[in-house]
Amino acid sequence: MKVVVIGGTGLIGSKVVARLGEHGHEAVAAAPNTGVNTLTGEGLAEVLKDASVVVDVSNSPSFEDQAVMEFFSTSTTNLLKAETEAGVTHHVALSVVGTDRLQESGYFRAKQTQEELIKASGIPCSIVHATQFFEFIKGIADLSTDGDTVRLAPVKIQPIYSGDVAAAVGRTAVGAPLNGLVEVAGPEQFQLDELLRKALAAHNDPRTVVTDPHAPYSGAQVEETTLLPGPGAHIAETKLADWLAQQQ
Template identity: 85%
Template sequence: MKVVVIGGTGLIGSKLVAKLNEHGHEAVPAAPNTGVNTLTGEGLAEVLTGASVVIDVSNSPSFEDDAVMEFFRTSTTNLLKAEANAGVTHHVALSVVGTERLQESGYFRAKQAQEALIKDSGIPFSIVHATQFFEFMKGIAEAATDGDTVRLAPVKIRPIFSDDVAAAVGRTAVGTPVGGVVEVAGPEEFQLDELIRKGLAAKKDPRQVVTDVHAPYFGAELQETTLVPGPDAHIAETRFADWLAQQR
C-alpha cells in the first residue's frame, strides 16, 4: 500500500515513514525539503499518484493567530483537492486532545478549522487526537515563561511519547477509516505544573514554576480536564520517567 506522509521529515512523520516501511508498506515522506509544498500545491499531484492513504502530520511554522489559520486552511484545502483528484481512499490527520475545548487559542481554532475541512471533504477519514508529546514539554515551558518564572495551571495532563503517537497514527492509517476521532494518551496522569517542574529539575533548569489557575495555555484558560482524553482513549505504554532516563 502506498502511503504519503505529509510532514514526513519531521518528528512524528519520520518515525511514521520508518514504521510503515518496516511493515511492508510504501511510505513516502512529503515535505518542502522533498519537493512537496502543500501551501503552494507544488509536487502534490506527482507524490499522490498511486497513493491509497495520505497521513497529514504537518504543522505550521508560525503559531501567530492569522498565520497558523492561513497555514491549516490553505494546506488542507490544497491537499484534499489533490487527494480527490488522485483517488485517495483514506485521509488521516494528527490533531490534539482537547482541540474543541481550546478555542480561545488561535492555534487550536486553526486545528478545528482543519478538522472541519476534512469532515466536509467527502474523502473517508480518520482524525487521531493525541495528548501532548513528552518532547513538547520544553515548548510548553517556553510559552509559559516570563523572565525566570514559568506560570502554569494545576490541571490534569497525560503526556505521551512521540514513538507511541507514530505507532497509533500508523495503525489507524492502515485500518478502515473511522469517520471520526480516535484518541491516544500516555499511561500516567500528572498535574501540568508539577510535570513541567519535574522536567525542568531533571535538566537542572533554574526557572521556577509558579502555580496559577488562570495561567493561559497558548492563549486559552484551562479547566481541570481540558487536556485529558475521554474514557475510550487508547493508552500507550511508555512512562515519562523511562523517557527521561533515555534522554540522559
C-alpha cells in the first residue's frame, strides 16, 4: 500500500513514515523540502500517483489568525482536489481534541475549517483528534507568558507523547476509513497550571506560573473539561515522567 504523508518530515510525520515503513508499506514523506507544496500545488500530482492513502499531519508555519486560516483552507482544498484526480481512497488528517469547543481561537477555527472541507470532499476519511503533545508543553507556556509570568487557567489536560500520536495515525491509515473521528490521549490527567509548573521546573525554566481562572488557552476561554477527550478515546501508554526522564 502506498501512503503519502503530507508534513512527512516533521515531528509526527517522520514517525508515521518510519512506522508504516516498518510494517511493509510504501510510505512517502511529502513536504516543501521534498518538492511537494500543498499551498501552491507543486508536486502533488506526481507524489499522489498510485497512492491509496493520504495522511495529512502538516501544520501552518504561522499561527496568526489570517495566515493559519489561509494555510489550512488553501492547502486542504488543493490536496483534496489532487486526491480526487489521483483516485485516493482514504484521507487521514490529524487534528486536536476540543477543536469544536475552542472556536474563539483563530488556530482552532482554521482546524475546524480543515475538518469541514475533508468531510465535504466525498473522499472516505478518518480524522484523528489528539490531545496536546508533551513536546508542545513549553509552547503552551510561551503563548501564555507576559514578562516572567505564565498565566494559566486551572483546567484539566491529558497530554500525549508524539510517538503515541504517530502510532494512532499509522493504525488509522492502514485501517478502513472511519468517516468520522477517533480520539487519542495520554494516560494521565493534569491540572494545566500544575503541569506547566512541573514541566518548567524540569527544564530549569525560571518563569513563574500564576493560576488565573480567566486566562485564555490559545486565545480561547476554556472550562474544566474543554481540553479532555470524551468516552471511548484510545488511551496511550507513555507517561509524562518517563518522557521527561528520556529528555534529560
